[in-house]
């Protein structure tokens with residue numbers, strides 16, 4: 001269910017960094033809007049951020065404490081790639097922006113996945129995703145929640161839970177929470193997160 005936030009923490013307006021988390025989720029929404037709609041998938045956006053200094057009481061200005069590392073959106077990279085997957089695969093050490101399509105395709109093979117693990121994000125890395133990272137892929141590919149668990153990302157902010165249109169029981173949030181990832185729901189942006197998905201959720205007849 002899209003509205004079921006029981007398994008997650010909820011971002012509080014009293015969180016000192018609330019404005020930053022909302023800012024990064026809005027960047028993720030911009031990414032989702034770049035995704036070309038297909039009947040078989042959602043349009044999701046994701047942003048991977050590094051929290052460079054974790055003490056909110058330090059003298060370091062808030063805007064210097066967070067740095068966008070990569071962004072991603074559904075099907076951005078060749079194949080049926082997901083937004084969070086693209087973020088991880090686009091880590092600068094994995095994919096050079098100068099590479100051509102054929103080279104990127106070859107970088108998506110298992111060898112590259114092993115390399116992703118080797119260069120995996122440090123614990124202070126945070127993922128923002130407009131939609132709950134998936135737990136089951138009808139294609140049989142590895143799920144984004146599993147990829148995030150393996151990557152070592154410390155916290156994941158989500159805009160909405162995955163609707164049950166393709167997969168009936170989605171447990172991406174539960175999977176990540178079980179493995180010690182902080183999963184935080186950002187309320188108030190549901191409409192913008194779902195807007196790029198009307199081709200699936202409310203197709204015109």
Ligand SMILES: [Zn+2]
Nearest residue numbers: 082133134144
């Ligand atoms: Zn996914």
